[in-house]
Amino acid sequence: MPELPEVETMRRGILSIVGKRVVAAERMPSPRKPILISPTPAVFRKRTVGRTVAAVDRLGKRVVIRLEGGDSIILEPRMTGLVLLADPPTTEHLRFRLTLSDGRTVYYWDRRGLGSVRLFSEKEIAARYDDGTLGPDALAIKRDDFRGRLHRSRRAIKVALLDQRAVAGIGNLYASEMLFVARIDPRKRCTALKKDDWDRLYKAMRDVLLTAVKYEGSTLSDGTYRNALNKAGGYQNHHQVYDRAESLCRGCETTPIRRIVQAQRATFYCPRCQGPKRTAAR
DNA sequence: CATATGTCCTGAGAGC
DNA sequence: TGCTCTCAGGACATAT
Numbered sequence: 001m002p003e004l005p006e007v008e009t010m011r012r013g014i015l016s017i018v019g020k021r022v023v024a025a026e027r028m029p030s031p032r033k034p035i036l037i038s039p040t041p042a043v044f045r046k047r048t049v050g051r052t053v054a055a056v057d058r059l060g061k062r063v064v065i066r067l068e069g070g071d072s073i074i075l076e077p078r079m080t081g082l083v084l085l086a087d088p089p090t091t092e093h094l095r096f097r098l099t100l101s102d103g104r105t106v107y108y109w110d111r112r113g114l115g116s117v118r119l120f121s122e123k124e125i126a127a128r129y130d131d132g133t134l135g136p137d138a139l140a141i142k143r144d145d146f147r148g149r150l151h152r153s154r155r156a157i158k159v160a161l162l163d164q165r166a167v168a169g170i171g172n173l174y175a176s177e178m179l180f181v182a183r184i185d186p187r188k189r190c191t192a193l194k195k196d197d198w199d200r201l202y203k204a205m206r207d208v209l210l211t212a213v214k215y216e217g218s219t220l221s222d223g224t225y226r227n228a229l230n231k232a233g234g235y236q237n238h239h240q241v242y243d244r245a246e247s248l249c250r251g252c253e254t255t256p257i258r259r260i261v262q263a264q265r266a267t268f269y270c271p272r273c274q275g276p277k278r279t280a281a282r
Numbered sequence: 283c284a285t286a287t288g289t290c291c292t293g294a295g296a297g298c
Numbered sequence: 299t300g301c302t303c304t305c306a307g308g309a310c311a312t313a314t
Binding site for chain 2: 033078079114153155221264
């Protein structure tokens with residue numbers, strides 16, 4: 001489940017392609033349902049082959065390969081997509097590859113195939129992402145803007161944190177983790193949070209995401225997520241609550257982590273550390 | 283406008 | 299052993 005830390009790790013993992021020229025752009029034959037790759041192969045080739053990579057950016061949970069001339073390849077991993085320089089885990093779910101002038105190849109591999117590879121002009125990117133459908137990045141947003149974009153919502157804070165229009169980059173795993181660090185009950189409505197809560201949450205958001213980036217993301221028990229060199233991340237060893245239902249909380253060491261469902265997604269939290277009486281815990 | 287729900291997809295694991 | 303069923307959650311379309 002690539003979220004901000006995993007996608008940022010992918011981005012950094014292929015940063016060395018900047019300055020290289022695109023030699024080939026090919027979609028791989030798919031054994032089952034093909035993923036979304038657009039535009040057509042001929043147009044894709046025409047607009048990419050011969051172009052030099054100008055930059056590699058991140059747009060929320062997407063990797064953006066910017067080419068000289070203004071076009072960009074946007075890789076959107078969604079659930080099981082990987083952006084690799086190393087050989088992919090299997091040939092079976094290899095979806096796309098970009099061959100470069102130095103002989104290296106960027107692969108897009110995606111087991112479940114919910115992700116996509118799309119070529120956009122500058123205009124298309126602006127039309128799609130600069131119209132409010134994608135909020136400020138979680139690592140770029142200012143403290144007061146963060147609160148201002150969320151505090152009037154009547155939704156539970158955990159659900160609101162997943163709204164990419166409010167803040168971009170947070171997904172299901174890191175939402176639970178940052179709420180634990182901030183000692184906030186995930187079921188609490190945004191409107192019920194005080195200024196102090198928002199400030200703690202903002203700090204927790206940055207701490208959790210930056211530390212997760214440092215450890216190159218989280219590889220869960222299914223082992224799907226890998227960095228660009230096909231190596232597992234390390235942040236799963238630092239999880240406080242995610243996927244730890246019934247295990248003792250690492251904070252209070254007395255209470256089992258609870259798993260609930262909010263908006264059809266799993267939420268994990270410590271009822272004691274994130275409960276109503278948390279001030280008594282000293 | 284804000285918020286809620288259904289949909290896509292594959293493979294791991296549970297249950298029988 | 300092998301079958302069926304459920305579940306995981308990114309983004310987006312549609313419904314309320």
